[in-house]
Every structure is written in structure tokens, then in C-alpha cells.
Amino acid sequence: MPGHVVPKKLYILVFAALIVLTGLTTSVAFINLGKWNTVAALVIAVCKATLVVLFFMHLRWSSNLLRIVVASSLVWLAILIGLTLSDVFTRDWTPIPSNWEAQIQQDVR
């Protein structure tokens, strides 16, 4: 038989951890931590996703080839989010050169 058979107990343990983390993230949302609320929510979400990928999706017992596919999908996601945000959040760091306005006026005429 190909593939790894995971003990039932481990699945139930992982499930219990996921439920506890869901309770934790929900209760933390009602405590004022300022900016850390968002950080806490995302860190807990990443922990839950990691548990699902490693155990329910069997990545812990998978070949290196599959691990590379998963890692590269995260790298591409990081490029998508990172490069887009680095554009959007830095647009007003450099002022628009004053002679551009004159150039546009001239082109319109």
C-alpha cells in the first residue's frame, strides 16, 4: 500500500488543537491589543494552516518534491503580496516633479 497511515489518535489530537486555537483567536479578538490584534489573528491562522497541511494533508510524511511545490507556492504568494504592497504603500514617498504638470498642460494644448 502506498502512502502513510496516520494513527487515529494523532488526527484527533490535531483536531483538538485546531478547535482550541479557534477559541483562542476568537477570544483574543475581544481584548484590546492595538496593532497586535491583527498580528495575533494572523499568527494563529498560520499555526492552524500549518497543522492542517502537515498532518491532515500528510505533508509531514511526503517526499521532498511535494515539499518544494508547497514552499514555492508560498514564495509566489509572498512575491504577489510583497511586490504589490511595496508599490501601493510607497507611492507618495517621492513627490511628483513640478515640471510634469507644465508638461501635461503643454501636451493638452
Added chain:
Amino acid sequence: MHSSAAALAEQFDDLEQQHEASSLGMWVFLATEVMFFGGLFTAYIIFRNLYLPAFEAGSRLLDVRIGAFNTAVLLCSSLTMALAVRAAQLGKKGALITFLLLTLLLGLTFVGVKLAFEWRHDFSEGLVPGLNWTFDGPDSRHLELFFCFYFFMTGVHALHMVIGVGVLTVLINMAWRGKFSPQRYNTVEMSGLYWHFVDIIWIFLFPLLYLIGGRY
């Protein structure tokens, strides 16, 4: 020996290689799905930062209890799906059908709660952009944008759930007809990968949409 030969497609050397090829194909597909949802998440991050007060107000208009309940339902369905794959690996037909049915029911519960409680409630409150938008408080235009994101993201997620329910129906039918064995269960495992992936998307949607709106 006979069952093993029937389970092996002729282009593969052995069952191990066949299993690896199926897994690789599914994970590559899931990588494209990561990019699909990634675009939505990126857009959400940008507009949330642009119109933070409206987006936080929007989050607070969602019902956290229903969101948390549905999260638990989905996590349960992931457990039953994982146990279904395990039953298929061990060749336990009865357990396989039971766990697949449980997964199907939990999936339908999730979509049902979403439709009957959340979306219907939003509609009656006039919080559905395009169909019924009557909110006229401050920042109405930006709040409308939040609800566009909310309906598009949860809608596409629910569509994935409905597709998953269809896949489960086929699996149950195949399991019923005895199509799976300890040598031949790739279909169950790959469908499981898809189901868990849809669960992961919700693991991120729940905090991003419901929780980080300053509920304290």
C-alpha cells in the same frame, strides 16, 4: 496480485510512483489556487489599509458567533475527511462511506448556515451591494466596498465548498460500488487534499473578515 495489477495504470512502474504522481498533480493545482485566493487577499489588504475605519465597522457588522461556529464545522469536516482517507487506506468500506457521508453533511451544514443565516440576514439588513444596499450611515461607499469583498471572498469559498460536495457525492457512489481498496485509494486522498485546502482558506477568511475589526 490481481487487485494490485488492476490498481496500477500502465504508465507507472509501481503503486508508489503512481501515488507520488497523483499527489504532485494535486499539489500543483492547489498552488494555483493559492495564487487565485492570494490576489483577493492582496486586494483586501490594500483597501482595508486605505479605508480602515469603514472596513473595521464592516467587520463588526458580521456575526462572530456564526463565523466561529462555521469554522468549527469545517474543522470537524476536515477531521472526518482525514479519517475517510485512513479508512480507504485500510480497506474499511463501511467506515469510508460513513466518514464521507459525515464530511458531506458537515459541508452542507456550512453552506446552509452561510445562506440561511448570514447572507439572508445581510440581505434583510440592506447590506448586499448591488442587490439591496440601504445603509446610509457614515462612510457608506467604503462600507459597501467591504461588503463587496466579503461577498466575493465568502462566495468564491462557498463555491469551492459546493464543488467539494459534488466531489464527495461521486466518491460516496464509487465507494458504495466497491471501487476503492488499500491499493486503489488515490482518488479519495486527492479529493481530501482539496477539501483540506478549502478549509485552510476559511482559516484565513475567518480572522481577516470577522475578527480584526476592533471588537473590544
